[in-house]
Amino acid sequence: MLREIVLDTETTGTDAKGGDRLIEIGCVELINHVQTGKVFHQLVNPQRAVSEGAFAVHGISDAMLADKPLFSDIVDAFVAFCGDARLVIHNAPFDVGFLNMEFGRLGPAAPPRIVLEDVVDTLLLARRRHPGAANNLDALCNRYGIDTTRRVKHGALLDAQILAEVYVELLGGKQTSLGLSIAEPSEDAAVRAVADSAPAGPRPLRNRLSEDERARHAAFVESLGTNAVWRDFLGGSETA
Known part of the structure; x- marks a missing residue:
């Protein structure tokens, strides 16, 4: 059985090192590339203001976050949901950078940092599949005929659900069953996805x-x- 977690985040801005914080996490569980219906979704109080630029993208206001838990309050539930599953993220350095920044704020009790090379970056995968084309999430949805009418604003859980559909298309087509018959092809496809999303360079002989x-x-x-x-x-x- 292949278990993966498709993940997306929203933030107060674009600069994790400059003090911007994470404000929303959305995760979708895939088993053999099929959405199981299990999700993790949480808004987080960043203890700082959301920038105007970020608010224009996701529409999450300071008022909406004022009574939400801190990242330190939800990190254990987040880590438990992900378990040892492989993460699937679009433009992974951005989300991984924010998650590792938040981990770093927790001190000695922090979970292990996420290793970027272990993440399937669907942006890199899309660039290899469609070189020279636009490969943001909206462009990929248009290319694969995925409905985005529900996506008025960016939202971590909705974007993760949409990305899960895009990811399966990037691997070659939609799976519609959790049956064991697709387990082996799914595992092979995931291995190819990791290889395709890795930086180009010398690879070991098989x-x-x-x-x-x-x-x-x-x-x-x-x-x-x-x-x-x-x-x-x-x-x-x-x-x-």
Whole structure:
């Protein structure tokens, strides 16, 4: 069984390091890429004012947050809901930056920081699927025919629910059943998503070369002459 948490946040502004705070968390549980109906949603008192720019985006006012719990009051419930599931986030550095900032304010009792490389960033995944195109959430919804008429303003839970639909489309199409028959394809798709959303760079070989392949490669390099760059790698070890 593959369990993932699609997550979105809203904040007082865009600068976590400059003092902006998290004000809303929305999470949607996926099992084998199907929404189960289990969600986590919480407004948070940031103990500072919401900027005008942020209010224009999400419509969450200072008055709406005045009686809400502090992040320290809800963090245990949030962490428990996520468990050890993989997080799926659009433009992950933004949300992860705010969550880790809030964790950092909790002192020694804080949960472990979220490792960005462990998160599926659907923005990076979309850019690889649709290079050169607009890949914000609205553009992806238009591309995949996902209804956004309910999305008058940004909201963490609604955006997470919509992103869950977009994520499945980015993986190749909608799943409509929680049946075990889709478990294996779903796991493979998730592995591909993590690979596709990771920064480009050298990747380990999945299989070691056979002796015949090694010999043919050496012969090819020999044919390139004494200055061939490949000669620098002939003696190196392989990674399984």
